[in-house]
Amino acid sequence: MKIERLISMIYMLLNHEVISASELAEKYQVSQRTIYRDIDAICAAGIPVVSYQGVNGGYGIMETYKLDKSLLNSFDIETLLTMLNSLSKVFMDEQTMDTARKLQTIRTEGAGPGMILDIESRWTPQGSLRLLKSAIKSRKPVYMEYIGLKGERTCRTVEPVCLMYKNRTWYLYGYCRTRSDYREFRLSRMDRLQALPDTFHRQHAMPVQSGEAFNRPEPADPVAVRIRFSPRSLARALDYFHDSEKTHHPDGSLTITLHLSSPEESKWLFPVVASFGEEAEIEGPEEWRGQLRNMLENMLKKYADRR
Structure with missing residues (x-):
C-alpha cells in the first residue's frame, strides 16, 4: 500500500544522511518516477526533504527535523535494537525492521549493546510462528491437532492472543473454543496448523503472568x-x-x-x-x-x- 511505503520511506530517510532514488526504487520495487512522486507527497505533508545533486546525490531530511536523541538513553536504544533485530530474523518481518530503523535514527554513535540475542535455531518453528503472528494481527481463529503431554491427540480451535517465548520454547496463548477456557500451547506439539477464514470479535486480555502456567508447582512431600x-x-x-x-x-x-x-x-x-x-x-x-x-x-x- 502507498501509505505504508511512504511511512517506511520517511524512516529510511531519517536513518540515512543521503539515499538515492534508485536505491529507494529497488528497496520498494517501484519505478524511480514513483519515488519522485512519493518524495513530493512527503514534502507536501510538511516533512522537509532535501535534494542533493552530484554523483553521490540523492534525498535526505533536514538535520534539524530529526528526532531528539534524548528521547531514550543509549542503553534503552541498543537493548531494543538487539531484541528487534533478533525477532526480525525469526519472523522475516519488514514491520519489525521498520521499527528498528526508527530507533536507529536516535542511536548514539559508538554505543554498543554489550550483548547479542539470537533466538533463532534450526528448531525454531518459523512457519508456525509467522502463521500465528498473522492470525493474531488479523484476529483469525486457528485450527490444530495438538499432542498432549501423555501423547493424546485432540482437535483444537483457538482464538490466538499472543506468542510467548520462555525457557527456550515458543508457546501460543489463546482462548480454546474446544475447552472453553484459556490455554497455553507449545508450538512444537502442533500438527496440521491452519488459520480459519472467519474473524473472531471476542476481546481477550493478555496473560497477567505468562510464566505461571509453565512453572511446575513445588511438590508437597519432595x-x-x-x-x-x-x-x-x-x-x-x-x-x-x-x-x-x-x-x-x-x-x-x-x-x-x-x-x-x-x-x-x-x-x-x-x-x-x-x-x-x-x-x-x-x-x-x-x-x-x-x-x-x-x-x-x-x-x-x-x-x-x-x-
Missing part, C-alpha cells in the same frame, strides 16, 4: 533424587540442571540433587538421564533407580534379536 555425572558429561549436565543443588567430587564428577515428587509424576527425568548413557547414574533412592532400570529393560526388548 524426595531428594541424586544423580551422578561423569567428568566427561559435566558441561551437558550443567546445561540441564544449572539451578539445582550441586556437589563436586575430587575425581571431577558431579552429583546433582533434585527435590521431586513421586516417580510417576516426574517421569520426564528418566529419558533425560538415559540420554547420558554410561555417563550418568541415579544414585538414589532405590525406587527411582528401579524405575529407570525398568525403562531401559523395556527399551532393550525392542532391540532383541528378531531371528
Whole structure:
C-alpha cells in the first residue's frame, strides 16, 4: 500500500544522511518516477526533504527535523535494537525492521549493546510462528491437532492472543473454543496448523503472568533424587540442571540433587538421564533407580534379536 511505503520511506530517510532514488526504487520495487512522486507527497505533508545533486546525490531530511536523541538513553536504544533485530530474523518481518530503523535514527554513535540475542535455531518453528503472528494481527481463529503431554491427540480451535517465548520454547496463548477456557500451547506439539477464514470479535486480555502456567508447582512431600555425572558429561549436565543443588567430587564428577515428587509424576527425568548413557547414574533412592532400570529393560526388548 502507498501509505505504508511512504511511512517506511520517511524512516529510511531519517536513518540515512543521503539515499538515492534508485536505491529507494529497488528497496520498494517501484519505478524511480514513483519515488519522485512519493518524495513530493512527503514534502507536501510538511516533512522537509532535501535534494542533493552530484554523483553521490540523492534525498535526505533536514538535520534539524530529526528526532531528539534524548528521547531514550543509549542503553534503552541498543537493548531494543538487539531484541528487534533478533525477532526480525525469526519472523522475516519488514514491520519489525521498520521499527528498528526508527530507533536507529536516535542511536548514539559508538554505543554498543554489550550483548547479542539470537533466538533463532534450526528448531525454531518459523512457519508456525509467522502463521500465528498473522492470525493474531488479523484476529483469525486457528485450527490444530495438538499432542498432549501423555501423547493424546485432540482437535483444537483457538482464538490466538499472543506468542510467548520462555525457557527456550515458543508457546501460543489463546482462548480454546474446544475447552472453553484459556490455554497455553507449545508450538512444537502442533500438527496440521491452519488459520480459519472467519474473524473472531471476542476481546481477550493478555496473560497477567505468562510464566505461571509453565512453572511446575513445588511438590508437597519432595524426595531428594541424586544423580551422578561423569567428568566427561559435566558441561551437558550443567546445561540441564544449572539451578539445582550441586556437589563436586575430587575425581571431577558431579552429583546433582533434585527435590521431586513421586516417580510417576516426574517421569520426564528418566529419558533425560538415559540420554547420558554410561555417563550418568541415579544414585538414589532405590525406587527411582528401579524405575529407570525398568525403562531401559523395556527399551532393550525392542532391540532383541528378531531371528
